[in-house]
Amino acid sequence: MSGNTIASPEVLGYSPSRAARELGLKRREFDLAVNLGRIRTLPDEGGGGCRVAGTEIERLRAEDGFPEGLLARVRTVSTNEAAHLMGVTGDRFSRLTRLGLVAPVAFYLNRYRTLVWLYLADEVCHFAADEQNAALVKGRVLPEGLRARLRDGVDLRARNWRGRHLGFLLRRAEDPWERAGALAALLGPVQVAEIVKDPYERAQVNRFRPGPPTHGAPGSPSAQRVERLMTADDPDEIDWLRADLAHVLDEARAHRPAPRPTPRAERAADHGDARHAAAAAHTGRAVRRPKIAHGQRSAASRARTRPATARPDAPERERGRGLLSRLLRRNP
Numbered sequence: 001m002s003g004n005t006i007a008s009p010e011v012l013g014y015s016p017s018r019a020a021r022e023l024g025l026k027r028r029e030f031d032l033a034v035n036l037g038r039i040r041t042l043p044d045e046g047g048g049g050c051r052v053a054g055t056e057i058e059r060l061r062a063e064d065g066f067p068e069g070l071l072a073r074v075r076t077v078s079t080n081e082a083a084h085l086m087g088v089t090g091d092r093f094s095r096l097t098r099l100g101l102v103a104p105v106a107f108y109l110n111r112y113r114t115l116v117w118l119y120l121a122d123e124v125c126h127f128a129a130d131e132q133n134a135a136l137v138k139g140r141v142l143p144e145g146l147r148a149r150l151r152d153g154v155d156l157r158a159r160n161w162r163g164r165h166l167g168f169l170l171r172r173a174e175d176p177w178e179r180a181g182a183l184a185a186l187l188g189p190v191q192v193a194e195i196v197k198d199p200y201e202r203a204q205v206n207r208f209r210p211g212p213p214t215h216g217a218p219g220s221p222s223a224q225r226v227e228r229l230m231t232a233d234d235p236d237e238i239d240w241l242r243a244d245l246a247h248v249l250d251e252a253r254a255h256r257p258a259p260r261p262t263p264r265a266e267r268a269a270d271h272g273d274a275r276h277a278a279a280a281a282h283t284g285r286a287v288r289r290p291k292i293a294h295g296q297r298s299a300a301s302r303a304r305t306r307p308a309t310a311r312p313d314a315p316e317r318e319r320g321r322g323l324l325s326r327l328l329r330r331n332p
Contacts, residue, residue: 099156
């Protein structure tokens with residue numbers, strides 16, 4: 001076989017876009033399936049994210065009911081669609097989600113920059129079918145304890161989404177530093193600085209800190225809103241994330257210390273050695289610097305540092321004055 005033969009996708013694996021097409025999924029559906037663990041991926045050795053092995057594509061295609069079954073497992077619905085699936089009003093479903101009984105899996109901002117939560121249709125149907133939830137779904141009113149929490153303004157949708165999103169990030173993390181970056185992604189910079197006090201370790205954590213989901217241009221109102229949504233604001237949630245980050249940071253230090261710059265003296269010595277080696281390689285012989293005794297400088301160095309006070313035409317002027325003096329002496 002020729003050395004220039006290009007391996008097929010079945011050997012190298014499929015890119016996410018190609019794998020989504022092979023499975024009949026939209027790219028958003030494919031990404032969600034990967035996050036949920038429905039599709040197994042491999043790290044891309046070229047640094048391009050992830051790839052899907054050909055055997056994984058074949059496994060999914062061989063499942064009963066493909067592709068409808070796969071599509072059903074990653075189908076998302078809005079509040080009104082979820083309420084219809086559950087057989088309740090939109091207001092009742094919103095109350096259940098604010099109480100944290102059904103957690104959103106994704107969101108988007110509409111053209112009015114209104115936050116629209118999305119829920120897994122599978123989870124909505126399972127919640128409605130569970131007999132333990134019959135009073136919540138079919139009862140005329142919610143229990144008093146839940147209604148009291150709603151009157152207090154409880155809304156756990158954002159927190160529950162952050163918890164799911166963190167799970168997605170941790171599933172993709174391959175070492176403790178990446179896990180630390182995932183935890184730091186849900187904390188503000190001040191919170192991270194209080195836990196990761198060493199600046200080099202903090203730089204390492206930020207290196208693996210994933211950004212928020214892309215919505216709008218960087219710095220736009222939409223992007224700023226998503227960034228706020230990504231940052232934990234509940235005290236209990238913040239304490240939990242801080243404790244986890246401190247624990248994972250200890251694991252990261254033991255796994256691999258954060259890179260640090262070379263000490264200044266060592267960098268200077270290394271730089272000097274490199275210059276001498278390059279000069280020696282160019283001339284074919286060792287290059288030795290002339291030794292200068294303490295307190296002495298070369299003539300060239302003294303000449304470079306001596307202040308230049310004489311004007312360039314000084315010698316011509318002195319020569320002219322000498323000729324005039326001789327003529328005056330001859331003709332008194």
